[in-house]
Amino acid sequence: MELSVCAAPTYWREHGVPVDPSELAHHVALTSAQLNPLPKWRFGTDGQPIEVTVRGTLDATESGPLVQAALLGAGVVYLPSVILKPYVESGRLVPVFSDFVRRDMWLSAVYMQRRHSTAVHRALLDFLADRLKSAGARVRTAAQVS
Numbered sequence: 001m002e003l004s005v006c007a008a009p010t011y012w013r014e015h016g017v018p019v020d021p022s023e024l025a026h027h028v029a030l031t032s033a034q035l036n037p038l039p040k041w042r043f044g045t046d047g048q049p050i051e052v053t054v055r056g057t058l059d060a061t062e063s064g065p066l067v068q069a070a071l072l073g074a075g076v077v078y079l080p081s082v083i084l085k086p087y088v089e090s091g092r093l094v095p096v097f098s099d100f101v102r103r104d105m106w107l108s109a110v111y112m113q114r115r116h117s118t119a120v121h122r123a124l125l126d127f128l129a130d131r132l133k134s135a136g137a138r139v140r141t142a143a144q145v146s
Helices: 009-015 021-026 063-071 081-089 119-134
Strands: 003-007 028-031 040-045 048-053 055-059 076-080 094-096
Touching (some): 009 094, 055 063, 081 094
Parallel strands (some): 028 076
Antiparallel strands (some): 003 094, 040 048
């Protein structure tokens, strides 16, 4: 899944739009660090990794509060594009660094085929794949482990 760095237009007007990922160290980050007290956002350019230690006012384990805070102009988020897409399309969030964002984040659904091969599980997996595809994510299915 692709990631996006976004903030509300009001945030970018007030704080300035960064031109390089390293400048995010001086912005207000809305993070999902969970267990890491010093959250780091990872980017890449020309095959070289870039790691930026960010600081912020809000740390949440779920993306919902982070998106809501970003919509209110409270800071910058770095989340899967599929989550931010409707807000970007409506102009409520503005992305930056599309050339630097990582494209190596994976969402996996793992289960034991013999134990949990039910119509309900298949329906859930199909729903997730369809939902992600419709949001623009590349979906790859792999053989299940038995």
